[in-house]
Amino acid sequence: MxxxxxxxxxxxxxxxxxxxxxxxxxxxxxxxxxxLFSTVVDGLRSGAxxxxxAAFDDxxxxxxxxxxxxxxHEGLVAQFGALESCAPPSTTRQGAHELLRARCxxxxxxxxxxxxVGDGRIAGLRFMPPEVAETPPPAPTSDAxxxxxxxVGSGGWALPGTLSMPKGDGPFPSLVLVHGSGPHDRDxxxxxxxxxxxxxxxLAARGIAVLRYEKRSKAxxxxxxxxxxxTLDAETVEDAVHAVKLLRATEGIDPARVYVLGHSLGGLxxxxxxxxxxxxxxxxxxxxxxxxxxxxxxxxxxxLASLEQGAARDRILELKKEASRIESITAETKGxxxxxxxxxxxxxxxxxxxxxxxxxxxxxxxxxxxxxYQVTLSDYIGWKRGLAEHAGAEFRSYPRLNHLFIDGAGKxxxxxxxxxxxxxxxxxxxxxxxxQHDAHARTK
Numbered sequence: 334m335x336x337x338x339x340x341x342x343x344x345x346x347x348x349x350x351x352x353x354x355x356x357x358x359x360x361x362x363x364x365x366x367x368x369l370f371s372t373v374v375d376g377l378r379s380g381a382x383x384x385x386x387a388a389f390d391d392x393x394x395x396x397x398x399x400x401x402x403x404x405x406h407e408g409l410v411a412q413f414g415a416l417e418s419c420a421p422p423s424t425t426r427q428g429a430h431e432l433l434r435a436r437c438x439x440x441x442x443x444x445x446x447x448x449x450v451g452d453g454r455i456a457g458l459r460f461m462p463p464e465v466a467e468t469p470p471p472a473p474t475s476d477a478x479x480x481x482x483x484x485v486g487s488g489g490w491a492l493p494g495t496l497s498m499p500k501g502d503g504p505f506p507s508l509v510l511v512h513g514s515g516p517h518d519r520d521x522x523x524x525x526x527x528x529x530x531x532x533x534x535x536l537a538a539r540g541i542a543v544l545r546y547e548k549r550s551k552a553x554x555x556x557x558x559x560x561x562x563x564t565l566d567a568e569t570v571e572d573a574v575h576a577v578k579l580l581r582a583t584e585g586i587d588p589a590r591v592y593v594l595g596h597s598l599g600g601l602x603x604x605x606x607x608x609x610x611x612x613x614x615x616x617x618x619x620x621x622x623x624x625x626x627x628x629x630x631x632x633x634x635x636x637l638a639s640l641e642q643g644a645a646r647d648r649i650l651e652l653k654k655e656a657s658r659i660e661s662i663t664a665e666t667k668g669x670x671x672x673x674x675x676x677x678x679x680x681x682x683x684x685x686x687x688x689x690x691x692x693x694x695x696x697x698x699x700x701x702x703x704x705x706y707q708v709t710l711s712d713y714i715g716w717k718r719g720l721a722e723h724a725g726a727e728f729r730s731y732p733r734l735n736h737l738f739i740d741g742a743g744k745x746x747x748x749x750x751x752x753x754x755x756x757x758x759x760x761x762x763x764x765x766x767x768x769q770h771d772a773h774a775r776t777k
Contacts, residue, residue: 364453369388369433369454372455373385373455374419374437377406378416382403382406386399389454389455390452393454393458405672408671411651413439414440417438419435419437419446422434430451430456444461445461446458459555475534477500478499479500480497480498481497483546485575486575490549493546493552496544497534498537498585499540503587507543507580508536508542509545509576509580510543510545511595511606515548516551521596523750526753528737528738528756539765548569549568549571564677565605573595574606577612593606593613595621596620597708600686601686603618603686604616615767616698617698618698619738620700621712622712623686623713625682627656627657627678631656636706640746655670687716688719690719690720691719698726698763699713699729700731700738700764701728702736703731704733704741705736706735707736710730713728713730731757734757
């Protein structure tokens, strides 16, 4: 049986495949597209990475030099194991480029390989979650609300979203849902689980409008990766602020009672979102880390290594070595480090979420699953200590819940995310009580 440990580990924090170089225009005539695709597959299987780099166009060589490509490959193998096989690629054309995409099977899971060819050279190379057939979104489980299609933001970064709107005259309090790391959809789908769908369903049925949307890294992944200076703002914060503005301008929404819930990396970002959108009423930090992200990543990898033996354990520890490079990044660091450019890590290093939250006037609710191995009780304690003097801070932890706030027992492991479940009702009840607090106070 294949291990799911490494494959699932990337769901909530930065993955090696977070960003690869953008598609580029080749500059000299070379091999046929199918031949180049085979060069990539054969090189990845045999370890002959120089053959792949030799087929890069000039811009790809600058964006992903041999040393960086080797590090990316090591991280790929650490997470997914050795490449076993790739299906024949499908081919589409985009301007001057041929795009070849195929499902590839690794020891520990599957990824889609995209090879972009221009003028006979490799102009782009990317691994992505496997394409799946589109399925219709789940229908509301309550007739107390309706789902509406909305657009968050505008122009080239516009994002499709869903507003779950309670029926009635309102005005209703509302909540924006902000994703964790990775290219999440609006439901924050992880395996068979849809935690953001659960939150929207449970809260909208309780009279709270909920807005969720496709994350920028999912809807505009290649464009985001092409930014010269990628930061948390570009990945997450800017779109959350747009979502807040959309809710405040929506008929039937109380503009004075718009809240933001940030999950995992979104929880770390939540205080920065509040600083950028001071008009919000409060924050829900939903398993958000209070500590430096490199420290949290290292602890995650140690935990995952403790679940494995032999080669699988060794690969995780190699990935930890790559993650340790984050600490030595400077503005002059070139290429990607643990899947992200230097600008991303330097931005996070200069940001203290707890200190930022301490200065906020808004109410704050911190929620934590005690079985969570990705964002642990150490982070929860960090929030409690840091916000001890904050008059509007509240804290709740749940002994049986994991990182997705789904019930379980015993030691939490990544394979647990592949079991269907739902966000615990007690969590939804606690969030609803927090968001509706102002309305209750007015009626007393």
